[in-house]
Amino acid sequence: MxxxxxxxxxxxxxxxxxxxxxxxxxxxxxxxTFTNVLQPAKAVFVDLVSPIxxxxxxxxxxxxxxxxxxxxxxxxxxxxxxxxxxxLILQRHSLQLASLRAENVRMRQLLxxxxxxxxxxxIAELVGTPPDTETHRLIIDRGRLDxxxxxxxxxxxxxxxxxxxxxGEENSEIILISDREHAIPVEVLRxxxxxxxxxxxxxxxxxxxxxxxxxxxxxxxxxVSSGLAEKFPRGYPLGTVVSVEEDSSSPFLQVIVEPSAGxxxxxxxxxxxxxxxxxxxxxxxxxxxxxxxxxxxxxESISAEE
Amino acid sequence: xxxxxxxLSDWIGLLPICLxxxxxxxxxxxxxxxxxLALLVALFSIYRPQGMSLALAFAIGLAxxxxxxxxxxxxxxxxxxxxxxxQSVRDRIRMQALPNQLLAIFIGLMLVKFIHSWVVAxxxxxxxxxxxxxxxxxxxxxxxxxxFIAMRMTRKRPSARAGLS
Numbered sequence: 001m002x003x004x005x006x007x008x009x010x011x012x013x014x015x016x017x018x019x020x021x022x023x024x025x026x027x028x029x030x031x032x033t034f035t036n037v038l039q040p041a042k043a044v045f046v047d048l049v050s051p052i053x054x055x056x057x058x059x060x061x062x063x064x065x066x067x068x069x070x071x072x073x074x075x076x077x078x079x080x081x082x083x084x085x086x087x088l089i090l091q092r093h094s095l096q097l098a099s100l101r102a103e104n105v106r107m108r109q110l111l112x113x114x115x116x117x118x119x120x121x122x123i124a125e126l127v128g129t130p131p132d133t134e135t136h137r138l139i140i141d142r143g144r145l146d147x148x149x150x151x152x153x154x155x156x157x158x159x160x161x162x163x164x165x166x167x168g169e170e171n172s173e174i175i176l177i178s179d180r181e182h183a184i185p186v187e188v189l190r191x192x193x194x195x196x197x198x199x200x201x202x203x204x205x206x207x208x209x210x211x212x213x214x215x216x217x218x219x220x221x222x223x224v225s226s227g228l229a230e231k232f233p234r235g236y237p238l239g240t241v242v243s244v245e246e247d248s249s250s251p252f253l254q255v256i257v258e259p260s261a262g263x264x265x266x267x268x269x270x271x272x273x274x275x276x277x278x279x280x281x282x283x284x285x286x287x288x289x290x291x292x293x294x295x296x297x298x299x300e301s302i303s304a305e306e
Numbered sequence: 307x308x309x310x311x312x313x314l315s316d317w318i319g320l321l322p323i324c325l326x327x328x329x330x331x332x333x334x335x336x337x338x339x340x341x342x343l344a345l346l347v348a349l350f351s352i353y354r355p356q357g358m359s360l361a362l363a364f365a366i367g368l369a370x371x372x373x374x375x376x377x378x379x380x381x382x383x384x385x386x387x388x389x390x391x392x393q394s395v396r397d398r399i400r401m402q403a404l405p406n407q408l409l410a411i412f413i414g415l416m417l418v419k420f421i422h423s424w425v426v427a428x429x430x431x432x433x434x435x436x437x438x439x440x441x442x443x444x445x446x447x448x449x450x451x452x453x454f455i456a457m458r459m460t461r462k463r464p465s466a467r468a469g470l471s
Contacts, residue, residue, distance in 0.1 A: 021364045021386040028379030029425055038378055045372045052373065056330040130375045131329045131339040133437050134426055137375060166375075173375055 039166070043144075046168035050139055053128025119233060121270040122146060124154070127171060136176035136199065136263070138162075142271060143170040151231050153272045159237035159260035160184065160225055161269055176263055177238070178203050186238050187226035191216035194226055195255070197238060203263045206239060208255035215253070219244055223257055233274055316459065317350055317357060321366065329373055337437040341445045343370050344418050345452050347385050348411055351392035352399050353456070363389035380425045384418035391417065404453060412446035 031037045071079075124140040142148050144167050152164040154174050162176040175182050176199070183198040186208070193215050195208040211217065221241040227234030243256040324342035332338060343366055350358035367382030374381070392399070392414060399410050419442050 015390075017360045018386060018390045021360050022383055025364070025367075025379035025383035025386065028382070029377050032377040032379060041378075042375070045375065049373050049375070052326065052329060056326055128329070129331055130373075131331075132374045132376050133337045133339060133441060134423075135376075139375075 042166050043168045046139060046166050046171050046173050047143065050127050050141070050168075050171040053139055057128055120273040121155075122273065124172075124269045124271050126267045126269065130173075134201065135181075136162075136179035136201070136203065137165065138174050138176065140172055140174055140269060140271075141170070143168045143172050145170055146271075147273070148172050148271060153225075153232045153236075155236055155270045155272060156261045156266040156268070158262050158266070159239070160232060161261040161263065161266065163231060164271070174269075176203075177206060177259060177261070178263055183209070184232055184238065185226045185228040186223045187234075188217055188241075189222040189224055191221075193217055194228070195223075197223065197257055204258060206257040206259055208253075208257060211253040211255050213246065213251075213253055217241060217244060217253070217255060233272060313354075313357075316354075317346060317362075320346055321369075325369065325373060328370065338441050338444050340448055341415065341418070341441065342448065342452075343367075343381075344385060344388060344415055345411070345445065345448060347389050348392050348414055348449075349452060349456060351389045352396045355393045355396060358389055358393070360386050360389055377425065380422060381418075383425070384421040387421055388414050388418050404450065407453070408446060408449050411449045412442065415442045415446050 028038075032042075122142060124142040127139040127141050130137050130139070140154075148164055148167050150164055150167055154161045154163055160177055162174045162179070162182065164172050165175040166173040177184060177197070178199040178201065180199050180201045183196050185194065186197045187194050195211055195215070195217075197206045198209050200207055208217075219241055223238045223241065225232040225234060225236045225238055237260045239257040239259040239261075241255060242258045243254070245254045247254045321343075324346045327340060327342040329339075332340075347358060347363050347366060351363075363385045364382045367380075367385035368378065370376075370381040370385070371378045395410075399407055402410065419438055423438065
């Protein structure tokens with residue numbers, strides 16, 4: 001009988017072993033994805049891996065340091081001039097905002113619908129980016145010790161950035177608005193039309209879900225958080241509509257939004273503490289301000305209308 | 307092709323280096339990640355299968371899951387499958403020249419990526435982007451320096467110098 005040639009030669013490992021480990025892996029994936037059984041372990045992992053991310057950040061830190069160190073005097077002066085101009089513009093906006101806020105409060109009082117929501121923000125530094133390119137997650141240097149809570153909104157200088165997903169003792173993992181798992185209720189600033197903006201896995205693109213053709217939305221419209229899901233406070237800029245197209249295969253419009261936050265560039269973020277969150281954790285709420293002040297991080301209060 | 311001798315203890319020293327390499331972001335190319343851990347598993351499965359049991363490959367995958375904050379088990383399944391396949395065809399791969407090995411490694415890494423993408427699609431309904439394929443391609447190119455380092459390590463061994471390999 002002719003000897004048979006096998007493509008897969010029997011190795012030192014058994015097939016039953018392979019099946020066993022695959023089954024164990026599938027069980028772990030199920031527990032990790034669809035249940036909260038491994039959530040406490042994940043919170044520990046966030047703290048465990050953050051020092052590794054500090055080490056691996058050396059390459060990009062060196063790159064940043066090189067760029068900053070090699071700047072010429074002219075470049076620095078130009079940078080200063082640009083910042084001074086920007087500061088003047090921001091001061092003017094701030095004055096306008098204060099005036100509008102006061103007017104808004106008066107109007108609300110007249111309507112008898114005044115509900116002031118105190119918001120505090122806490123500055124957080126980016127620690128690292130997990131290597132999985134399919135998901136948009138980041139690790140920040142704030143955790144349970146700073147009163148950070150799951151689902152807490154995160155913003156940057158441009159607008160809504162994401163929300164806290166897993167909270168460790170000293171670090172947390174945040175999910176970006178561009179992650180395909182993320183969605184946020186939004187409002188068109190011009191027409192007050194509401195929609196849901198979902199991540200697409202592309203840092204420069206969000207999509208509005210289920211937008212009816214009758215909805216008043218057009219290219220160039222600014223979107224802000226509507227506050228409907230009670231996670232993101234109302235009024236934070238989310239992005240600008242860059243494309244509105246009809247799709248013959250769908251009864252809905254295809255609306256693409258460009259995020260206003262610097263999802264790939266921001267290193268300093270702001271964790272927003274609304275009054276509601278502070279009431280929920282009233283025992284710890286005084287620590288929010290004091291901790292931040294002690295550590296030299298500016299925790300400022302912002303009054304906003306909701 | 308020169309025979310490569312790897313000690314059981316080699317992977318202990320290489321594991322943290324590969325782990326650091328895996329999570330280090332390449333400035334300007336954050337979307338490309340070099341999966342050195344998969345290469346490590348492939349290397350030991352081919353050249354020192356006794357030193358890379360399925361349990362060890364699974365444990366390395368779990369470490370990878372923890373570090374990348376992915377669903378626990380996602381990378382572990384991929385590395386176990388890679389270890390099994392690599393050990394099953396190790397003799398054929400060892401006989402090949404480096405370019406052919408490169409192709410085999412690319413196919414192996416694609417298997418890992420396929421399992422990874424399948425898990426992600428099943429759990430989150432996400433389809434992988436082309437960036438992940440680019441990562442696989444770049445990672446497989448790193449097989450050449452990995453083999454070069456492994457050969458250098460072998461040359462320094464007394465048994466290799468004495469011509470015992």
